[in-house]
Amino acid sequence: MRGDVPGCEVRVPGTLEEALDGLHREPGQWRPLAGGTDLMVPFAAGRLADTRFLSLHRLADLRAVELTDAGLVLGALVTYAQVRQHPGILAQWPNLVSSAQATGAVAIQNRGTLGGNLVNASPAADTPPSLLAYGAQVELSSVRGARWVDYADFHTGYKRTVMAPDELLTRIRVPAAGPGFHFFRKVGTRAAQAVAKVCLAAYARVEAGVVREFRVGLGSLAPVPARARATEAVILGAPVAGLAVRLGARAREALLADISPVDDLRSTANYRRTVAGNVLVQALGELEAELGGR
């Protein structure tokens, strides 16, 4: 343990208003702390600059899961375990359950939060690809009020986001998905406790045999969790029959424009480019097999 434990100060707001007020009075001075599964690692290693923390664990309202006709609203403190175990989420947004199951293992899933996963802003996190595929939005709150931001616009660069220093990510909204095609694939060293080498989530809706909605979210393939917009454009409006054979190569080519993978300790850029293309073609094949008859 190399973190400066005695040198730290922690505030525990009892309400959201109190938390936002604290952030407003001294913007950027208090690091919000949710489940701790990310922050405690660099802290214990003595690699975290922050010494003042705003522990959010009393903000029970932010643990709520709300299902409505319009979709799903998740409080920022909802854990992976909550998502994993929620039958309503599994029924409509199975990629979210796959993401939650792919994150760490049981003990991490019990503590880690979705809001923390997004604000930590790792390009390799496992929930962002699914949230991107479902067109999610995030609510950023401050004493000035709350604003909703498309999650696809949330990350602005490596570990950078649109959040102001006095803002807190409070809720995540996922639109109703309806019947469609859901795909999630994480490629890592092992199924549990691994950071993704490549992660790809997709959602598609097919009407009268034509792909009318298609979104792809990517992890570990760019400095930020990213939408594969060039790839999506190739597939949108295409007949689903014969999709993989007709458009597989073009989609693969387009994906190369969507990604900018790097060599790092977990993998190489070359491996990531190849495997991301393979996973995309797999997704297109499954889309065709599942919805080709519609």
Added chain:
Amino acid sequence: MTGARIPLTLTVNGRRHELEAYPMARLLDVLRDDLGLTGTKEGCGEGECGACSVLMNGEVVNSCLVPAIQAQGAELRTIEGLAGDGEALSPLQAAFVACNGAQCGFCTPGMVMASVDLLARSPHPDEARIRTGLAGNICRCTGYGKIIDAVARAAAEERP
């Protein structure tokens, strides 16, 4: 305010403790250093290995990743809380012994606590379920086969 310890109330293995701790102290260190419960081990210290697994409010957690202040008022269960006051091991612990589910033993307290959590949720797990339940616990002796046997045996006999 910097440097102040806070009063901390924890119920560990059914016994209530009132102590003082730094708010960002790791629950792992509070258990080991302040309460002398050294059955809980530190392996990696970064939530990868599961050696520090304990139950907090009925859920398995990595105690190396829980700041003390977030454990305020919590009900905790550690490896010391499984056996009775005498020598009697819990059925799960006995199954680990019977199946040779421990080699060097360092991962064992964490394996056992993760198994307690698993069997509480899933009393009759198949092998895949056991593997998922213990996926966050690493055994560097690589004795996974016998650990899985032990959990299956405990499940077949009775609840831990």
